[in-house]
Amino acid sequence: MRYIWMLLLGLSFLIFSTGVRAMEIAPGLYKTVLGNGLTVIVEENHRAPVVAVQVWVKAGSAYEKDSEAGITHLIEHMIFKGTEKRKPGEIASTIESFGGSINAFTSYDYTCYYVTGPREILETALDVLSDAIFHSIFDPQELEREKQVVLEEMRMRNDRPALALAEAVMQKAYLKYPYRRPIIGYPETVKAITRKDILDYMARRYRPVHMAVVVVGDVNAEQALAKIASYFGNEPKLPPQVVNFPQEPPKKEPALVTLDRDVKEGYFHLALPGPSILKPEAPVMDVIAVLLGQGESSRLYQQLRREKGIVHTIYAYTFTPKGPGLFEVAGTAPPENLREAIKESLVEIFRLKYDPVLPEELEKAKTMVAADFVYSRETMQGEARKLGAFEILTGDPLKAKKYLEAIKKVTAAQIKEVAEKYFTPQAVVAGLLAQNVSQLISPEDLQVLVEEAEMEASGISPGMEHWVSPTVKKKLANGLTVLITPQKDVPAFSMALVFPGGLRFETEKTNGLFRALASLWTKGTLEKSADMLATLVESMGGEIAGFSGRNTFGLKGSFLSENLEKALSLFAEVAEKPAFSESELEKLKPELLAALARQEDDPLQLAIREFYRLLFAPHPYGLNILGSRDVIENLHAEAIKKAYEDYVAPSRGVLSIVGDVDPEKIMPLLEKYFGTWQKEAKPLPEDKEPEPLLEPKLSTINIDREQVHLILGFRGPSMFSEDRYAMEVLNAVLAGQGGRLFKTLRDEEALAYSVTSFLTLGINTGGIGFYIATEPAKKKLALSGLWREIAKVNQEGVTDEEIKRAKRWLVGRYITGLQTNMSQAMDQAVNEVLGLGYNYGLRYIQKIQNVEWEDISEVAKKYLENKPYVLVTVGPLED
Structure with a gap:
């Protein structure tokens, strides 16, 4: 035994001929x-x-x-x-x-x-x-x-805005x-x-x-x-000097740091508590920093730079010293965007407490952190620095290797735990540097921004705290995204299963395909006939229907909560195993064609159809949302089955469930009925970019009616554009019975019974239209009135009172429209599929509230002033 012990000692220590005794660790x-x-x-x-x-x-x-x-x-x-x-x-x-x-x-x-x-x-x-x-x-x-x-170095650091701000934030x-x-x-x-x-x-x-x-x-x-x-080795031995560092107390409220400097750019810096290098949370926080703010695929870069365009640069990093650490986000932005940059950064940070990180996102972040460790070994100084830092901070240079191993083992659950522990609203320190920065934000403003960011991240928006429940987001093994929002007040629930598709992927030869698919989808499964399916659904007091729009399509259903499992089973069967029979399609065609006939009979629908054709063609948005008569008449079930195979796959879909459900209890059922749905997603066609509108386009449709219907319009922003919010407020100023068009052209000038404006938002384009219906003799006056009101908006703008009314109208309509379980389920699922995020609707309210007079003036000039227009006239020809 003693021999074995001595042998082990010999393997652990090397005593060199010089007498130096060292361990090969x-x-x-x-x-x-x-x-x-x-x-x-x-x-x-x-x-x-x-x-x-x-x-x-x-x-x-x-x-x-x-x-x-x-x-x-x-x-x-x-x-x-x-x-x-x-x-x-x-x-x-x-x-x-x-x-x-x-x-x-x-x-x-x-x-x-x-x-x-x-x-x-x-x-x-x-x-x-x-x-x-x-x-x-x-x-x-x-x-x-x-x-x-050194004093010169101080002055140099003070002259560097980002560095000066970072040090000021550190002190707070x-x-x-x-x-x-x-x-x-x-x-x-x-x-x-x-x-x-x-x-x-x-x-x-x-x-x-x-x-x-x-x-x-x-x-x-x-x-x-x-x-x-x-x-x-010859320096004298002295005992270590023990230093007792103070305990860092928790913060009680957000802190604001502002530096007023004569600079062109705006600078922002956020700090939240972080772990010491000695804490097991340190590797997790490093992964969080990469996930949120390192690289062009990081969340902060994608959301704030690519999607919203509110920052010029943004990055995140961790400060993991021996003592208490920090998590920091910094960047640059136009001064007018600094408030929004702070808030949106916090939304992304806080969201880690509520939404699980996707597996592929987590693996990418871990790989990037590990890569830094690997690349540091390419140079002798990099390897020495790693060994030295870990020795000084932890007492063990091999902790560097253990740290890397810990990085590779980080889980989504750990990220959520660390975020919950450190990312608390009251601990936020926000720094801003710009000209007249104190006019941009106050400590009270920061308090509100932080509260709003926390509520948005958790699924609660200001003014909606008492009736919007937090949403649970999960992803099944087959890739299906599931959103569950408990609403316990009514014993019922609704669900929406949404996929990318609809008009945006149609052509003249397939116009109407997605509408036919959505209508036929619920007409029987491989195991149940259309009549049997309808009987089962209605016997549960429920309904299942298909839907198709400009950008998405799918299934939706509502049931009593007492029938939860049976309803989920049936809904999953419809989703995964539709029959798409030729006989049912032939029965359906008369309904689809009848809707087209009714469209021809209604001069307003006719005018809108023609308006979109002129405004967007040859883009798919220029096609008829109801489809083409020739396409529908010649459509066969095989074409619908192929479209289903091409566009319906669980990894591409979002299933939103809202109502009297328990997330923990419903998840096993979703795994049971939807988790077995295995199907590979085929590549989607690219969204087509619209051709520019270079000159006015006019169209007159002569029909024998008592009124003439006019739609005058322009290209507008897309749903992803920051311009959309100001344009929505401007549209709300003009539209509705309380709007400017109604008050002026109807109430004051008696030119029409119906007059309004409307906004259309697409994936990569949009449009705004001005509609009036009047008697033929007043057509020129009515058109002149529309032009005059457009010119007044450009020249004089809108009033503060009009803006307030418009904002209230928009937010009120949005909240009112979300009363039902189904409306909430559709809102969440569609927004998630489009890439806006399931809780986008909650952020939407704040975006509308943030619109100012200057924003409206800018979009009016950008989209309405001296721009090519579309004019559609539907009604009797002039005598």
């Missing part, structure tokens, strides 16, 4: 502690004839007293300003004569001095670094000169912990530092027991260890 990686307490780490790395020599000292700004703030950084400057045997400048010239480089950096927890160069530089580097660290003379004249250099992010002080210190403290102060600080912190020498490169470990011992 990993292949080629050695660690030992010299007699004076100094830690030595050597890694043999022969990928290049280069060596990195680094001396790490537990002497960061966190170890300073308030009165000596900046002394650590000043010492770093002074270390290379002369020793007992080397004059100022001689240290650098000695290293550079070998083709090497020498420098240093100071952080909150440590200072690092380093040399990198050809492998032959090893002994010279050790000699120079040990001499500088232990024998610098800190000449008083050099000290005064270097203080001036910590209430007591010394990380609140800038590493560089303050002008008054740096000016007051004396040579004695430096020597006293050096005596406290520059003790061998507080140091680690790290050598990585093309070296022989035995020789490197011996040389390190000879240059660093």
Whole structure:
């Protein structure tokens, strides 16, 4: 037994011929502690004839007293300003004569001095670094000169907006912990530092027991260890100096930092609490930072830069020191967008507490973090820095490897737990830097922004807290996205299963295909006839119907909650196993064609159809939403089956369920009835870009009616454009019985019974139309009236009272329209499929509320002033 124990000791420790006893803690990686307490780490790395020599000292700004703030950084400057045997400048010239480089950096927890160069530089580097660290003379004249250099550095940092803002936020992010002080210190403290102060600080912190020498490169470990011992082992052994850091208290309310500077750009910086490097949450927070704000596929970049276009740059990162850390988001934006940038960033941050991260998103983030670790090993200095940092902060250089292993094991559940723990609204620190920034936001405004962001992220919007329940979002193994919103007040529930499709993917040869598919979808399954299916559904007091629009199509259904499982089973069967029989299609065709006939009979519908044709053709939005008579008459079930195969797949769909359901109890049922639906999604056609409208387009349809119907319109913004919100408010100013068009053209001038405006929002285009129906004799006056009101909007704008009424009308109609379970289910599912997010409707209200007079003026000029227009006239020809 004793032999085996001695053998194990022999394998763990290597006693070199030089007498240095070191442990091989990993292949080629050695660690030992010299007699004076100094830690030595050597890694043999022969990928290049280069060596990195680094001396790490537990002497960061966190170890300073308030009165000596900046002394650590000043010492770093002074270390290379002369020793007992080397004059100022001689240290650098000695290293550079070998083709090497020498420098240093100071952080909150440590200072690092380093040399990198050809492998032959090893002994010279050790000699120079040990001499500088232990024998610098800190000449008083050099000290005064270097203080001036540091003061210049302060001025330089203050002139850099992003850096100045980051330091200001840091001071607010910590209430007591010394990380609140800038590493560089303050002008008054740096000016007051004396040579004695430096020597006293050096005596406290520059003790061998507080140091680690790290050598990585093309070296022989035995020789490197011996040389390190000879240059660093002779310093006297002193006990470690224990520092008791204050406990950082939790914050009670959001904090605002504003810096008013003469700059062109706007800058923003957010800070929230984060874990120490010693905490198990640290690897998780690193993954969160990548997921949210590193790379062009990150959430913040995609949402705030690509989708909303409100920022110019944005990124996220973690500060994981030995003490309490931070999670930070920073970026630049037009000053007028800073408020929105802060809020939307917080929405994305807070959303991690409520919505699970998708598997592919999580894997990408973990891969990116792991890649950083791997790439750091490409250089000797990168590997040395990793080993040194983990040694100083954790006491174990191998924690770097363990950290990487922890990164690879991060789960979606861990991300949610860490987000819930650290991302609390009251802990938000927000910094803004811009011209007249104090006019952009107040502490009270920030409080409101934070509350709104939290409510939006959780699925609750301002003014809707009491009647909108939090939505649970899940993804089944087959890729089907499921949204569950409990509403317990009525014993019923509704569900909507939505897919991308509809008019946007039709052509003249297939116009009406999706409407036929949606109508035929519920006319029987492979196991049940149309009559049997209808009987089963109605016997449960329910309904199932198909639907198709411009951008989506799918199924929807409502049932009593007592029939939950039977309803889910039947709905899943309809979704997955439709019959699409030829006989049922032939029975359906007369209904579809009859709707087309009714459209021909209604002059308003006829005018709208023609308006969209002129406004959008040859884009699919120019096709008839009801389809083409020729297409429907010649349609066969096989074409519908093919469309179903091409466009319906669980991984592309969203199933939203709203009503008297329990998310925990319904999930097993959804897995049972929908989780077995296996089908590969085929690529979708690309959404076609509309051709520009270059000249006016006019159309007259002569029908014998008593009124003439006019629609005058223009191209407008898409549903993804920020312009849509101002355009919606402008449309609401003009539309409705309380709108300007009705008041002026009907009530005051008696030109019409019906007059309004309407807005259409598509994937990549939109339109606004102005409609009036009048007697033929007043046609010219009516058209002139529409043009006059459009001109007044461009020239005079709208009033504050009109804007208030329009906003109330829009929000009121939206809220009123979401009273039923079905309306909520459809709203959530359609928005999720379109990429707006299931809770987009909640953000929509805030977007409408944020519209200002200037926004409306801008969109009016952009879309209505001197633009090619469309004019449709339907009615009798003039005599």
